Amino acid sequence: MSTPADHRPSKEAAKSPAVPRPSASVLLISPTNQILLLHRVSKASSFASAHVFPGGALSKTHDGIIPDVNDPARHQDGPAYRMAAVRETFEECGILLAKNKKTGKLFTEVSDKDREEGRKAIHSGKVKFADLLEQWGATPDTESLIPFTRWITPPNVPKRFSTQMYIYFLPLGSASPTRKSAPGGSPGIEAEEDELMIPKPTHDGGIEHTAARFLPPHKWIDLARQNRIILFPPQFFLTLLLAPYLSANVTSPSSPVPTHSELQLEREKVLDFLSKPRTYDGQVEVSFAKACISPIVLGKGQYGDKSQDGVGGVDKHTAVLVLDGPGKEVEEQGQGRRGIREWVVTTKFRKEGPRDVDVRRREEVLGTGGRGKL
Incomplete structure (x- = not known):
């Protein structure tokens, strides 16, 4: 069992840092381009009481060969990470990111009863995930997972x-069994004849989560x-990045359902945002698909102490996390990978978890001095 303190940076680096456990998470996007977050129980093994993306640690039983701690593939996208992403999403919210072997479409041909029994059996280790999929005539849709930072x-x-x-887009034209038409009685995308019935996301019965819900990214932010919910910096940062693109015009429950073409255009803009070359301060930057980020809380003597003296309205009680480094483990492997320089995350680490989380332009907080050219 862990508490928020297990995820709060200490003032000094540990003499023997813990070895990072390989894990995978999925930003699951609904047929109406909303994003799924799960509310962790207060006694969860990690990120207690926070809202998180579906995901969890890799399992050698379910996910295949996990790269060794000294293997460069340990911190790279790969088969075990993708299988874990699909498995954990199914375990944690009941939505199976798999394809029907016969039709090639998203696999939904399973009863609610079998789905829930399958989730529990995998979580308890009574059945292997791959064996369950084979029994159902499904294959994991790992190819549709889109990398979105490490x-x-x-x-x-x-x-x-x-x-x-990862980002995973559920098919457009898919339906939720709880919604038949757009507000006001006009047909929404759910009314198409060839629609797939996507099961409503559900929590896992209180084992690790107490709620599962789709909302527009800007609503979560x-x-x-x-401070009505807890989002740790990675979840806040990635959700914020998607907010301008997905469901940005959905401002209330009465907002009209976007058309199929409008939804598709939103997704195309996200893909362009993820992959296109970017520049910052005249230098070519890593894409969001390939960025490797190990957040570091600035301390005294770093970046000219600008984070500690009120620059940009940041007071001494607010932590400033820079995102430009990939972490010692990746640096020592000489992979040449980088993080993101444009922004920093500001937050106050409280007993219950991070509060007042926000993202700001780097130069607004750190000025133009400090380590390297800004």
């Missing part, structure tokens, strides 16, 4: 992970900024 917990945090983040 995050490696810094060495001064007790509980560490090397997490490959609003809730976090009001």
Whole structure:
């Protein structure tokens, strides 16, 4: 069992940092381009009481060969990470990211009863995930997972992970069994004849989660900024990046359902954002698909102490996390990977978890001095 303290940076680096556990998480996008977050129980093994993406640690039983700690593939996208992403999503919210072997479409041909029994059997280790899929005539849709940064917990945090983040778009034209038409009675995308019935996401019965819900990204960010929910920096940062693109015009429950073409255009803009070359301060930067980020909390003597003297309105009680480094483990392997320089995350680490989380332009907080050219 862990608490928020297990994920809060200490003031000094540990003498023997914990080895990051390989894990995978999925930003699951609904047929109406909303994002799924799960509410962790207060006694969860990690990220207690926070809202998180579906995901978890890799399992050698279910996910295949896990790269050794000294293998460069340990911190790279690969088969075991992708299988874990599919498996953990199914375990944690009941949505199976797999294809029907006969039709090639998203696999939904399983009863609610069998689905729930399958989730429990996998979680308890009574059946292998691959065996269950074979029994159902399904194959994991690992190819549709889109890399969206890797995050490696810094060495001064007790509980560490090397997490490959992915985006998965549920098919447009798919339906939720709880919604038949757009507000006002006009047909929504759910009314198409060839629609797939996507099961409503559900929590796991209180084992690790108490709620599972799709909302527009900007709605989740609003809730976090009001401190009504807890989002740790990676979840806040990635959700914020998607907010301008997905469901940005959905401002209330009465907002009309976007058309199929509008939804598809939103997704195309996300893909372009992820992959296109970017520049910062005249230098070519890594894409969001390939970025490897190990957040570091600035301390005295770093970046000219600008994070500690009120620059950019940051007070001494607010931590500033820079995102430009890939972490010691990746640096020592000489992979030449990088993080993101454009932004920093600011937050106050409280007993219950990070509060007042936000993302700001790097130069607004750190100025133009410090380590390297900004």
